[in-house]
């Protein structure tokens with residue numbers, strides 16, 4: 001690994017207390033050499049001894065803000081040098097970012113490489129879109145589709161012509177070309193964040209909110225998607241993308257993509273011509289609103305709920321904050 005890509009930062013000390021006090025310590029080293037990880041382990045152990053009544057019993061969570069292609073060497077080092085040593089209690093968990101590989105082969109390879117080092121319950125796959133307030137609402141909260149008697153009977157192809165899941169950003173790679181150019185917009189955003197939203201919008205009601213039940217329903221809806229037609233995909237690259245010095249001059253990586261997914265199941269297969277719109281805006285400024293177009297009069301009626309206005313003073317957790325805290329608990333969903 002070259003030097004420019006060899007900085008490893010270890011977060012050795014996070015205190016989460018009612019007063020939200022965070023104390024952070026950095027240890028630097030390279031991804032593929034023992035010294036940095038031995039030092040990191042030493043720092044963690046010192047912290048554990050200073051804080052814990054049970055010597056060297058701890059909960060160690062490793063979250064890597066790195067492209068998954070770098071995971072195998074880093075996780076090998078963690079496995080070798082940084083595990084919780086105690087047989088008494090505690091645990092070691094690792095958080096894996098998206099995209100998980102580039103295709104089926106590389107995803108399976110990555111899975112087996114990480115699987116050789118850690119047991120399944122130790123591995124947490126993170127998709128921060130699942131931590132967003134309105135995405136959580138899609139499944140569990142009061143306005144979630146399964147809890148809401150207003151939406152429940154309407155949520156099918158008799159009443160919904162199409163669902164558009166739109167992600168827009170008004171900035172470029174900003175120095176992240178080293179990661180982004182290797183993956184592109186489909187693997188960076190569509191295959192994970194937007195497909196998760198797609199699954200939550202389209203899936204059937206899970207038997208319970210247990211992780212495996214939610215996962216099973218997501219799998220079913222993905223299996224119901226018909227093969228994508230070439231003519232229903234558009235790819236592009238925004239002008240100026242290659243101006244970023246971290247992007248190769250001749251990059252052909254897509255930075256724009258649109259695709260139509262057709263679901264072949266009882267709920268969604270069928271045609272409905274409709275002109276009303278129900279919008280769930282995850283960001284910026286969380287909101288839900290409805291635009292009703294009364295055919296001849298073309299009257300636009302808006303029924304809206306802006307989270308900022310409606311829930312003034314209520315703190316909405318950041319997606320990562322919610323999910324990283326979840327990794328400390330017993331439930332990986």
Ligand SMILES: NC(=O)C1=CN([C@@H]2O[C@H](COP(=O)(O)OP(=O)(O)OC[C@H]3O[C@@H](n4cnc5c(N)ncnc54)[C@H](OP(=O)(O)O)[C@@H]3O)[C@@H](O)[C@H]2O)C=CC1
Pocket residue numbers: 004005006007065066067068069070097098099128175176177178179180188
């Ligand atoms: N940025 C974001 O908003 C989000 C990012 N993620 C995920 O986090 C991970 C990292 O993304 P992000 O932090 O944005 O990416 P960056 O490009 O900022 O890279 C993060 C770190 O990884 C290093 N790095 C990048 N490419 C390579 C490589 N090919 N080999 C070795 N090291 C490399 C960088 O080193 P150097 O600085 O030297 O290039 C940097 O230290 C990705 O998996 C991404 O999907 C997930 C959600 C949101």
Ligand SMILES: O=C1O[C@H](COP(=O)(O)O)[C@@H](O)[C@H](O)[C@H]1O
Pocket residue numbers: 128169188283
């Ligand atoms: O995963 C990623 O997401 C961010 C966008 O996240 P958001 O919460 O700000 O919508 C994106 O910028 C980044 O390229 C990608 O890796």
